[in-house]
Amino acid sequence: xxxxxxTITTHFGPAAIPGxxxxxxxxxxxxxxxxxxxxxxxxxxKAGARLAAEWGVDESxxxxxxxxxxxxxxASEYLLVRCxxxxxxxxxxxxxxxxxxxxxFERQIHSLMGLLxxxxxxxxxxxxxxxxxxxADAWPLRKSFAAGQRLPRVAGEYRWAxxxxxxxxxxxxxxxxxxxxxxxHFRFQAVGEDIIxxxxxxxxxxxxxxxxxxxxxxxxxxxxxxxxxxxxxxxHALTYCRALEALSSCQPPPRALWLRALFLERERIANxxxxxxxxANDAAFAFILCQLSRLKERILxxxxxxxxxRYLMDRVVPGGVSADLPPDGAAKIRQExxxxxDEFERIIAxxxxxxxxxxxxxxxxxxxxxxxxxxxxxxxxxxxxxxxLDCRIQNPFPPYDQxxxxxxxxxxxxxxxxxxxxxxxxxxxxxxxxxFLETFPAGELRAPCGxxxxxxxxxxxxxxxxxEILYWLQSGINGEIxxxxxxxxxxxxxxxxxxxxxxxxxxxxxxxxxxFNQSYSGHDL
Amino acid sequence: xxxILHQIFRTGIVTEPLPEPVEAEIAVVxxxxxxxxxxxxxxxxxxxxVDAGSCNGCELEIIAMNNPIYNCERFGMQFTASPRFADLLxxxxxxxxxxxxxxRRTYDATPDPKLVIAVGDCGCNGGVFGESYxxxxxxxxxxxxxxxxxxxxxxxxxxxNGILRLINGQQPRQHHLETGSNLG
Numbered sequence: 001x002x003x004x005x006x007t008i009t010t011h012f013g014p015a016a017i018p019g020x021x022x023x024x025x026x027x028x029x030x031x032x033x034x035x036x037x038x039x040x041x042x043x044x045x046k047a048g049a050r051l052a053a054e055w056g057v058d059e060s061x062x063x064x065x066x067x068x069x070x071x072x073x074x075a076s077e078y079l080l081v082r083c084x085x086x087x088x089x090x091x092x093x094x095x096x097x098x099x100x101x102x103x104x105f106e107r108q109i110h111s112l113m114g115l116l117x118x119x120x121x122x123x124x125x126x127x128x129x130x131x132x133x134x135x136a137d138a139w140p141l142r143k144s145f146a147a148g149q150r151l152p153r154v155a156g157e158y159r160w161a162x163x164x165x166x167x168x169x170x171x172x173x174x175x176x177x178x179x180x181x182x183x184x185h186f187r188f189q190a191v192g193e194d195i196i197x198x199x200x201x202x203x204x205x206x207x208x209x210x211x212x213x214x215x216x217x218x219x220x221x222x223x224x225x226x227x228x229x230x231x232x233x234x235x236h237a238l239t240y241c242r243a244l245e246a247l248s249s250c251q252p253p254p255r256a257l258w259l260r261a262l263f264l265e266r267e268r269i270a271n272x273x274x275x276x277x278x279x280a281n282d283a284a285f286a287f288i289l290c291q292l293s294r295l296k297e298r299i300l301x302x303x304x305x306x307x308x309x310r311y312l313m314d315r316v317v318p319g320g321v322s323a324d325l326p327p328d329g330a331a332k333i334r335q336e337x338x339x340x341x342d343e344f345e346r347i348i349a350x351x352x353x354x355x356x357x358x359x360x361x362x363x364x365x366x367x368x369x370x371x372x373x374x375x376x377x378x379x380x381x382x383x384x385x386x387x388x389l390d391c392r393i394q395n396p397f398p399p400y401d402q403x404x405x406x407x408x409x410x411x412x413x414x415x416x417x418x419x420x421x422x423x424x425x426x427x428x429x430x431x432x433x434x435x436f437l438e439t440f441p442a443g444e445l446r447a448p449c450g451x452x453x454x455x456x457x458x459x460x461x462x463x464x465x466x467x468e469i470l471y472w473l474q475s476g477i478n479g480e481i482x483x484x485x486x487x488x489x490x491x492x493x494x495x496x497x498x499x500x501x502x503x504x505x506x507x508x509x510x511x512x513x514x515x516f517n518q519s520y521s522g523h524d525l
Numbered sequence: 526x527x528x529i530l531h532q533i534f535r536t537g538i539v540t541e542p543l544p545e546p547v548e549a550e551i552a553v554v555x556x557x558x559x560x561x562x563x564x565x566x567x568x569x570x571x572x573x574x575v576d577a578g579s580c581n582g583c584e585l586e587i588i589a590m591n592n593p594i595y596n597c598e599r600f601g602m603q604f605t606a607s608p609r610f611a612d613l614l615x616x617x618x619x620x621x622x623x624x625x626x627x628x629r630r631t632y633d634a635t636p637d638p639k640l641v642i643a644v645g646d647c648g649c650n651g652g653v654f655g656e657s658y659x660x661x662x663x664x665x666x667x668x669x670x671x672x673x674x675x676x677x678x679x680x681x682x683x684x685x686n687g688i689l690r691l692i693n694g695q696q697p698r699q700h701h702l703e704t705g706s707n708l709g
Contacts, residue, residue, distance in 0.1 A: 061694030110633045131623050140658055147657050161574050176625045178606035183624055184580050204623045205578045224653050228584025230678065274588075285531055293592035294539055300589075311582060313677065350528050409611065521580045524623075 001026060004072055004079040007047050008032065008040055017117065021080055021472075023246045023459040026395055029080040037083045038093035038119065041070065044081070049074040050376045053409040053470055053487040054095065054105035058111040058143045060087065061476050062455055066115055068092045071459075071487075076394040078459065080472075085115060094119040099491050101376040105129060112210075115140035129203035129524055132156030140211050141483075147211045147235045149251050161199045164187040168196070171506065175204045182520035186509075191507040198498045206524040213484035218244050218452055218473075219318055221481060225471075226313050229488055229522030234260075234267040235464025236522075240484075242397070243473040244318050246458035250449040254441040256320030262436050263312045263321070265429040268465035270299045270311075271431075272422040273344075273386015275517050279419045280351060282511045283360040291347045295340055302336050320446030328439045337430050344357040348423055361416035365512035367500040368413060375499065376492045380425070381516055384417035391463035403435045418515040452479040464489065466519065490521030539597040544683055566612050566640070567692045569601045573611035573635065577628045577664065578621030578654075582678040583645040587615060597680040600689060608635040613688070616641060616668075618648035620661040632668045640671045642688065649673040 008016050012032055019029030032040050041051070049072040057067040066085040071078060085092055094117035095102040106117040107128035114137070117125075122321035127134070133153045139145055142426055149179045163170075168191055185201040190495055209228055213221055223323040225240035226233040238260055245252060254259075277292035284495035307315055307323040315323045351357065367377070382389045386409060392400045410417040411414040452475040459472045467489030476482035497516045531629035556685040574587055586709055591604065605611050608631045632641070643664035646652040651662030664670050 134622075138658070145658070149658050151658055175624065176575060176608075178577075178630050180584055180591075180604060182576050182579070182584065183627065203629070205576070205621055206623050206659050207578055207619060207621055207654045208657045209654070212654065212657065213658070227580040227582065227677075230580040231585060233582065274585075287533070290593050291532065291536065293589070294536070294594060296596050297589065297592060310680065311585065311678070313582070346528075346532055350532065353528070502689050519581060521578075524621075 001077055002028070002043060002278070004047055004074055004077050005030065006042050008079065008081065011043055012036065017185075018234045019080070019457075021081060021459050022249075023078075023243070026076050027078045027080070027459045029082060029457075030365060031082045031084065034085060034092060036085040037068065037070070037081070038095055038097065040081045041098040044072040044079070044519060046243075049079070050213060050373065051095065051099040051101055051105075051173045052078065052376065052378075052468070053472075053485070053491070054102055054109065055472070055487075056109045056115045056141065056472060057483045057485075058113065058141060059482075060143050061482055066090050066113070068109070068115065069472070069485075070095060076451075078395075078461065079458065080194060090114060091116045091118045093117070093275070093335040097115050099376070100374055101495060104495060113141040126159060130156045130182075131203060131208050132455075140208060145211075147208065147215055151377075158201070160187055161189075163197050165221045167191050184520050188506060188509070190506055193507065195501050195504055195506055195509065198501050198509075200494055200498055201495065202520060204523050205521045207521075209525045210484055210486060216481065218248075218475075218479070218481055219449070221484065222317055223314055226288075227317070228486060228525065229490070229519040230311065230313075231271055232267070232464045232466060232469070232488075232519065232522065233311050233313045234263045234316055235462055235466075235469050236486075236488075237314070238264060239319050239460050239462040239464070239469045239471045240265070241316055241473040242460035242462065243458045244452070245449060246460060247452040247456055247473055247475060248450050250319050250447055252320040252447050253444040254398065255443045256447075258436055258440050259321045259323070259325060260316055261399050261444070262325070262433060263307075263315055264462070264464070265433050266299060266303060267312065267437075269340075269426050269429045270296050271465045272298070272426045276351070276419055276422050277417065278424075279361070279511065279514050280357060282514045283357055285351075285357050288347060288351055291343075295343055296505045298340065300337060302332060306332060316448065319449035320444070322361070322445070324445055325440065330440065333433065341427075341430055344426065358416070360508075360511065361419060362412070362414055362445060364415045364508050365418075365504055365515060366413045368410070369498050371483060371499050372413070372496060375495045377467075377496045378492060379463075379489045380418055380421040381467065381489075381496055384405075384421045385413040386411045389468065389470050395461055399436055399439065403432060403439070415511055415515040423425050424512065454479060465520055466490070466517075466522075467493065475481045486522075486525060488516040488519055488525075490520070490523040493518050494523055539593050540599065541594055543689075544682060563692050567601065567689075569603075570607045570613055570688070570692060571603055571611045572613045572615050572688075573605050573608045573631070575608075575614055575616045575628060576632050576680045577616050577618050577667075578647075578660065579617035579645065579647060580618075583648070586678045586681050586684060587617075587644070589681045590684055592681075593684060597685060600685070600686065603645040608632075611635050611639070613640045613642065613692075615644055615684075616648055616664045616670075616690075617644045618662070618664050619654045619656075620664055620667050621652045622659050622661060625661060625667055628664075628667055640691065641668060643670045643673045643693065644684070645679060646675050649675045652677065659677045
């Protein structure tokens with residue numbers, strides 16, 4: 001449980017200083033000297049940890065310069081390794097030599113916070129999320145940057161990866177796509193029908209969410225967190241609230257914990273039903289989509305009827321929940337689930353027995369297990385490529401500690417596996433919800449969530465339907481939000497899509513993309 | 526194949542009639558098109574959805590409009606892949622700085638006469654994201670908007686009712702938005 005922590009403290013001795021992240025015993029923080037920041041990464045890599053997140057913090061309000069954090073994860077342990085950057089020299093050793101996902105994290109840190117990764121490995125400092133038509137020295141996450149200002153558009157050019165050779169051509173797609181989906185740009189290089197390179201360009205839905213958190217009271221932050229990625233509103237609001245509760249030592253009552261888990265599993269079922277249908281639809285099997293969207297609609301309507309919102313927005317609040325299970329609620333949910341399971345199994349039998357669908361889904365968009373691990377993927381993307389990652393199992397909070405989920409890990413690594421992980425997870429979420437209802441505690445819905453102490457930080461992780469969501473929350477001098485950093489599953493999983501499509505044909509891209517179904521808004525923030 | 530047919534017949538037709546709205550879920554803000562044009566649209570309305578920076582919540586409900594229960598195609602509404610043959614832009618927001626140019630180009634690429642509906646609280650007035658260095662707020666700050674359908678997110682029935690009321694030439698009641706400041 002303290003393997004990563006021990007590795008660093010053994011190696012660095014007194015040079016590694018424990019920090020004050022408040023988040024339970026599986027999360028620890030260590031500050032190391034800046035020049036050793038990459039050495040720590042080497043040790044973590046050797047220990048088998050993944051780089052879960054990397055972010056910068058402007059601590060000038062706390063009388064310091066900048067801080068840089070890298071979050072490593074191994075089994076149930078999270079270790080936050082921090083280093084301090086002086087104001088006059090905001091540079092840090094790049095982690096890209098050890099960790100591939102650091103490329104994107106560090107481009108983002110450089111673009112939005114103006115901290116420069118050094119070391120000869122980092123060759124890619126093109127803006128990320130920030131666009132080339134922003135002034136180069138506009139660093140919104142710095143305290144000196146006024147959130148409300150309008151930036152002038154400047155001339156600039158984005159350097160795309162180029163592929164040359166006989167018969168190579170390029171297909172630009174987006175940001176406005178053909179379907180009803182979020183905006184993003186994909187650039188394919190292809191020969192014939194084969195994709196030989198895909199470069200993503202994201203950031204179109206950047207709304208300044210992390211900066212906006214700094215202007216809100218901690219209590220109001222939950223509403224914003226619930227809109228980081230609308231389809232994961234429960235997951236994000238819950239992760240935020242758990243960080244805030246750790247920060248202000250608030251303990252939500254048991255009934256609230258059960259309701260939160262109920263909401264989280266209902267969100268998982270609804271989204272998985274939609275996704276399985278959409279994957280089949282992209283293989284021209286619209287029947288499955290029509291049938292499953294009917295099931296999804298029933299879930300949403302029960303949500304509306306019992307809890308007052310189809311997607312359960314604003315139902316998770318600091319200290320607990322804002323909606324109770326009505327007296328007849330358990331019976332209604334059981335009835336709904338009985339109907340759902342019966343219908344679901346009929347439809348999935350048809351899905352499973354359709355050879356032409358199988359032909360499209362199997363061996364398409366393969367993400368090899370070693371790549372899934374190297375890229376730090378999470379959620380069903382990771383589990384469909386043999387990775388044993390599920391926060392509900394590794395970092396359970398009640399009721400998951402008493403009613404654990406069944407881990408669903410598959411090894412075929414293709415579109416089919418990503419769809420089938422969802423099928424199994426729908427079945428398991430139904431089982432979990434039934435078990436929650438058997439043990440539903442009585443009592444209060446909400447505990448008072450007091451003010452956060454000054455200059456503290458807290459970290460939380462929750463397995464949303466798409467995968468591990470991370471929040472790191474830091475309070476300022478009056479307990480206000482000094483920094484709220486968000487790592488949606490999409491921030492790492494988008495990297496894997498670029499790799500999974502290589503060698504596939506261009507017409508299979510929508511299918512691959514749908515099987516990942518990553519959030520643009522959750523990534524762009 | 527038999528299983529598919531069996532399931533289809535078991536399921537039957539699940540499309541529901543559109544309930545009368547309890548209150549008007551739409552606020553008309555722009556200059557209305559000629560009645561004749563609106564009547565023509567009402568039989569065949571090609572819609573291009575544009576996510577100009579939303580959290581994707583509104584997209585969930587716009588997708589749901591297409592499911593067998595809401596079945597927007599029964600009203601002649603179709604979602605098109607290109608603005609080039611769209612009659613109506615359904616725009617969700619807030620408009621991000623990084624989507625401003627793409628939104629303007631999509632608007633320009635849509636042939637006249639055209640309608641624009643801003644969807645969701647964020648599309649109507651910026652919502653929780655407001656206006657900032659990265660968010661330009663309401664859709665009407667960027668392109669002319671004919672109507673707003675508020676909600677976070679508006680339900681599929683809200684959306685269907687809103688669109689139908691706009692194109693059928695009924696006079697929708699003015700709807701007061703709690704935090705709306707960009708309705709003019």
